[in-house]
Amino acid sequence: MSHELWTAQLDAYLDGELDSAEMAKLDSHLRECPACAAEGLRRLQWKKNVQSAAAQRYGADPKLRERLQKNISPEKPVRRWWPAYAVTMAVLLLLAGIAVLREGSRQERNSRIISELVDLHVSTLASSTPVDVVSTDRHTVKPWFAGRIPFTFDLPELQGSPFELVGGRVSYLEQSPGAELIFRVRKHQISVFIFQERAIPKGLPNVGPVDARSFHLEAWTHNDLRYFVIGDAAREDIQALSNLLKGQM
Amino acid sequence: MSFEQLAMPLFERLYNFAHWLTQNRDEAEDLVQETYAKALKGFSSFQPGTNFKAWMFRILRNTFLNSRTGLRAATVPLDPAEGDPALPAEVQTPETILIDRTSREIMQAAIEELPIAYREVLLLCEVEEMSYQEIAATVAIPIGTVMSRLSRARRLLRQAVERKLQLRSAS
Known part of the structure; x- marks a missing residue:
């Protein structure tokens, strides 16, 4: 094959357009023919020069790209009022649900606490030793608790009232120690529980007077102490004893 | 996609x-x-x-x-040689010149001067690195015509660059 025929194939060879058999033949020839090899190198260099001069010769305005991008991007779904409304409603319903659950949980907790206090009161009444310190003297009862519970409290002067102090005992609510004072009014016994506020589950409101299993209850907080007055006496008696206790505060 | x-x-x-x-x-x-x-x-x-x-x-x-x-x-009329088999390049220009800024500008000017039919196949081949078949599909011409136009484009480009290089040397 003449030089002309070989070199006629050089462009196709460099463009990668020869089949493998033709490629192998030309490869072989280029290794044996310095003239064709030199011509091949010059054309390869030329291709690179053209590519270098022409590629990325003209840079597009970025604004053109932005315009195109905007034009060809799939249309975003039109925002309608109802999805936002639905989301808002869903959030509100969720919040309401949470509030209901929290309220339900809070009520359940309150109910449990009250029930526990009633149980404590009943167990005290049923006990053969309802009180650990038997005294009608508040100045005896109060010091007895010193060292037994982590706080102190004041007791009211009962003289002139229908109430009589029976005594006291250490009681526990939610594993926290507190004072249980037993008062008598006529033939009814009333328990007054005093616990530290921090020992009581948060959110437990002041209640009362409320009825629980035929018992009357009143509760309040003072000086980080939580007071519960509970008994089967008349509601007015519960209220009156509560007022006495509050009055000396 | x-x-x-x-x-x-x-x-x-x-x-x-x-x-x-x-x-x-x-x-x-x-x-x-x-x-x-x-x-x-x-x-x-x-x-x-x-x-x-x-x-x-x-x-x-x-x-x-x-x-x-x-x-x-x-x-713009095409070179009457179109359709001829690919011709060996009669290269007298120094292809191995370093493509400095001036040489690049000369090359660019020479490409711009090419008739559109040659310019497009040259760019599709050298810049876009399309195969002859892809170029044929893009330009809607037979592969044989792609090859002949490409060969002609390369020859015309070399001649134009050579001419411009001579002018630069003369000046």
Whole structure:
């Protein structure tokens, strides 16, 4: 094959357009023919020069790209009022649900606490030793608790009232120690529980007077102490004893 | 893949090609915009698995040929040697010159002077690195014509560069 025929194939060879058999033949020839090899190198260099001069010769305005991008991007779904409304409603319903659950949980907790206090009161009444310190003297009862519970409290002067102090005992609510004072009014016994506020589950409101299993209850907080007055006496008696206790505060 | 995912990576290449064809920034921008609009409109007719790049370049080229500049450019008569078998290059220009800034400008000017029919196949081959078959599909000519135009484009380009280099040496 003449030089002309070989070199006629050089462009196709460099463009990668020869089949493998033709490629192998030309490869072989280029290794044996310095003239064709030199011509091949010059054309390869030329291709690179053209590519270098022409590629990325003209840079597009970025604004053109932005315009195109905007034009060809799939249309975003039109925002309608109802999805936002639905989301808002869903959030509100969720919040309401949470509030209901929290309220339900809070009520359940309150109910449990009250029930526990009633149980404590009943167990005290049923006990053969309802009180650990038997005294009608508040100045005896109060010091007895010193060292037994982590706080102190004041007791009211009962003289002139229908109430009589029976005594006291250490009681526990939610594993926290507190004072249980037993008062008598006529033939009814009333328990007054005093616990530290921090020992009581948060959110437990002041209640009362409320009825629980035929018992009357009143509760309040003072000086980080939580007071519960509970008994089967008349509601007015519960209220009156509560007022006495509050009055000396 | 969506049209956007397929077409946007070709943006810079299409713009470069458009500017090489039109030799004018505004016309190139219009050409690219029109190309994308047409391609998007006809995307449903594009057959997945076929050459999307060639499809886009074909739309751009056809759009260009239908433009005023394209119609004018297409009236330039081709070298009568078209159709001849590929000719060996009669290279007298130093292809091995370092393509410094001046040489690059000479090369660019020479490419700009090429008739559009040669310029496009040269750019599609050397810049876009399309195969002869892809170029044939893009330009809608037989592969044999691609080869002959490419060969002619290279020869004309070498001659133009040589001429410009001689002028530079003389000055």
